[in-house]
């Protein structure tokens with residue numbers, strides 16, 4: 839199954855957006871929210887709690903405090 843490049847969520851067949859850059863890199867997005875955050879605003883997924891990377895980073899921070 840295809841996974842969203844930005845948030846890491848699994849994309850159901852027939853849904854989502856596939857974006858190919860001029861240099862050949864392929865991006866899969868579950869929603870326009872993820873597409874705009876990465877391509878338009880150049881944001882990093884680790885900065886957001888609603889992404890898989892962000893949740894991983896947040897859990898590490900919590901473990902450090904304990």
Ligand SMILES: [Zn+2]
Nearest residue numbers: 842845868872
């Ligand atoms: Zn997504």
